[in-house]
C-alpha cells in the first residue's frame with residue numbers, strides 16, 4: 001500500500017471570526033513524507049495561521065486537513081491535542097516555553113504527553129535527559145549553567161534553541177518551524193539549520209519552515225509562496 005502524504009489539504013478555508021473576512025482559501029496543498037519545504041509570504045499574509053491549522057491548533061472554517069492520513073479537523077479537541085503531541089514538533093514564532101520549568105524540563109515536556117515520542121527518544125539514548133542534552137549540545141545550549149535555569153532568564157536566541165530541541169525530541173514525523181531563526185546570529189543560524197536537516201534526515205521527518213530570510217531559501221528543495229497558493233492573496237475573493 002502506498003504511504004499516505006505527510007500533509008494533504010483540500011479546499012481549506014479559514015476566517016478568525018464570522019465578522020472578519022477570510023484569511024485563507026487554499027484549494028490543494030500536498031507535502032510528501034520527508035520533504036523539506038520553505039514557506040514565504042509577507043507579514044500578515046497568513047503563514048502562522050496556516051501552520052496552526054496544519055497542527056490542529058485551530059480548526060478550518062471549511063475543507064479538510066489530513067495529517068499522515070488522518071483528517072484531524074474531524075477529531076475532538078482532546079484527540080487533536082494528543083495527535084499533535086505524537087506526530088508534530090512545533091517551534092512557535094513566540095516559542096511558548098513554559099516559564100516555570102527549567103530548560104531541560106521544557107525540552108523533555110512533549111514526552112510527558114506522548115508515550116510514542118518518549119519511547120523513540122529513549123530508544124537511542126540511555127535516558128530522556130541524555131537525549132535532551134544531545135539535542136541541546138547540537139545547539140550549543142548544553143552548558144551546565146544554562147540547563148537548570150528557568151527559561152525566563154534566557155536570551156531570546158537561547159529560548160529559540162530550547163524551543164527547537166523541544167520540537168525535535170522523540171522524532172515526530174512532522175516538524176513545523178515558524179520563523180525559528182529570527183533571533184539567531186548568522187553562525188548560529190547555519191548550525192541551527194544543519195541540526196534541523198540532520199535530525200529530519202535521520203528520522204525521515206517532514207519539515208515545514210517559515211521564514212523571511214531569503215538567504216536560507218536555497219537550502220530547501222521545495223519553496224512555497226503563500227500568496228501563490230492562497231486564492232485570497234491574488235484578489236480572487
Ligand SMILES: Nc1ncnc2c1ncn2[C@@H]1O[C@H](COP(=O)(O)OP(=O)(O)OP(=O)(O)O)[C@@H](O)[C@H]1O
Nearest residue numbers: 016017023041042043044045046047048049050093
Ligand atoms: N487571533 C487572531 N484573531 C484575529 N485575527 C488574527 C489573529 N491572529 C492573526 N490574525 C490576522 O490574520 C492574518 C494573518 O496573520 P498571521 O499571523 O497568520 O500572519 P503571518 O503571515 O504569520 O505574519 P508574520 O510574518 O508577521 O508572522 C492577519 O491579518 C492577522 O491580523
Ligand SMILES: [Mg+2]
Nearest residue numbers: 047048093178
Ligand atoms: Mg507569523
